[in-house]
Amino acid sequence: MTDTLDLAPTIAVPSETVFPPEEYDRRITAIQARLRAEGAEALLLTGPENIFWATGRQTAGYFAFQALVVQESGAPRLLVRQLEETGARAATYLSQIETWQDGTDPVARLAEMVGAMGLQQLAVERSGWFVSPDTFARMDATLPVTLTDGSGWVEALRVVKSPLELDAIRRAAAYTQAGLVAAIEACEVGVSENTVAAAMIAAATSAGSESMAMEPLVSSGPRSGVPHATWRRRMMEYGDAVFLELAASHDRYHAALMRSVWIGSPPAEAQRMMDTAERALDAALAAMRPGVPCAAAHEAAQHVIDAAGYTAAFRKRIGYSMGVAFAPDWGEGALLSLFTGVDRPFEPGMVFHLPATLRSYGAFTVGASETVILTESGAEPLSNLPRSLTVK
Template sequence: MTGAPAVHLGQEAAFSRAVFDGRVTAARAALAARGIDVMVVTGPENIFYLTGQQTPGYYTFQALVLPVSGEPRFIVRQLESMNCRANTYLDDLVAYGDGDDPLALLSDITRKAAGPTGKVGIDKRGWFLPIGVYETLQGTLGDMVDAAGVIESLRAVKSPEEVAKIAQAARYVDAGIAAGYDAITAGATENDMVAAMLEAAVRAGSEYLGMEPLASSGPRSGVPHGTWKRRRFEAGDPVFLEMAACHDRYHAVLMRSAWLGTPPDDALRMMDACQRALDAALGAMKPGNTCEQVHEAAQAVIDAAGYTDAYRKRTGYSVGISFAPDWGEWQVASLFTGIKTELKPGMVFHVPPALRLYGAYTVGVSETVVVTEDGYRALGTIPRDLRVI
């Protein structure tokens, strides 16, 4: 339209051009070390990390062609091209229409970037690589090298700028959990509570989330990953609250527990075990220790308290860049048995010990923490005790 304001390259970018250039340079070095000449990047988290592109429209096909030598090219739906221009500094966008075949474009561009003998890498374990897409690319590009983990390894240690964004998201989470507590009254509903949580977090500054809050009450809270479902709070109810918030696609998460009335002794003992397990995990959260050691510190507390059968899960996971369907970075790092990844300053984890009497209630407590030079720093400010209302 004549006279319409222009969309400027990078006008809404989360970081400077220099930051993204540095990330691309590091990615190229990592690819070269693996003997990969060009990588097809399809995961929205990795695309954001390398370029800054973010949109709820990633359900349509998009792919970044990243050669070791030469400029990256981004294949994106035409409708998203202005969004991409605003969020990135990419000079070479290949926009396709809704009637076009983006895989034909991708195959042609990738083949030219790789050359006749170049190796093409792709994340074979990514959520956003459907079987049909992979088979089509295999038919046109031949066998591809599994490049899973190449970009994720670069995302593990956050820069001070990234940590600042996660810390900002943590402030939004604090607002949401505090509002959730205030909404827990007899006769109110789970929907009332979650509406208050989301409103407070969004008003505080949060953007759209990688995953919805996990919030439930009464016997429903005894089912893992339960969400709100119109149930009214009653006297004696347990209430479970867990939510994330987002700043520039960087997430922080917090889990808290409440009880409407006097909690039973069993719930208090389980909550005490969760508190001590969290303390033990955080005590092991220091550079040089491994992800496994953090988990084992928490697991030892759970085992000693007699709740081994109720704790068959990892103790935590990396957090940072996320798009639905998750608020965590499971591809980057997990705190669990067998994970020998060494902790380094700048890594960020959500650590959520929780115990359940299945079908009756869940209690748990968590923190989002940054690994520091001599330990950790918790980003949340909400007290960790079981909130009795």
């Protein structure tokens, strides 16, 4: 017996689904093919990105425990907090949705559901970020099955995007560019970082963006030389560098963009660094072709940066996968990086964000980025916003 409420009469047809049912049928079929290849009976998904990718399930309430069980054949079964059932039915085409109630143990409820399914073994996402070690320990102790490791199985399927996903990312890119245009325009002496951030977010949202998986980055003056710093009421002054980065979203698919502004005349060193960053980005983009290892893009950019003498100003990967995102990160950097040693070849349909940034730490940052789609002929940038340093 379950505490699931039958809300089908209330919502006869899903009302907030992102894609048509055929798209999710294709994804579940791909997961099931991976299960058969692994000799696995079923896979338990707990990460919000993977659950969304497989079913369309999304909510701001994903902080509450949820789990999706995909068996080698048959329909998936979703477990959510009871308060979330209406949204789960509205956002997915799933016929089997069960719930746990506030004040009860969701792991015990999951054990009951898994036991009723008659499973003997269950692969789980042990490398996922969403479930705490304590919850995993209770799952190990409570679930009436043998648990095996299914980490990375769904992530590998997410890296190459479908045409519907690519369309969503293109839309997100347009929202992002609108936000960057507004932010650049707002940068002036005497204007606060908050005002610039407000202009950026308002423009992206007005253009169509939904909730963003991570806050935009707006920092000025010495604060712009601190990685991942963002607005804190600082008033902009003559001679300031301004760092701007945003990833807007369409149906949870994100596209990022970064640009640099200098209020007043930039020092020669800052302009040399900016020129180097632009050349590094160009080199990385030129190296991105189907069949070439992902490491090639990073190595091409690193060669330009090293030759210019700015190795210490970079020291990071040149890019990472983009697509589905929930807080705390707007990227899919845990899925695939453009970095040394990454030998997976580029394939059409992959999407990456390439932030080419050079820093004088604690002083300023300059650079530019692009979100790109891999096509048969190479990397297609999704922005036409000039990459050069904007001097105000």
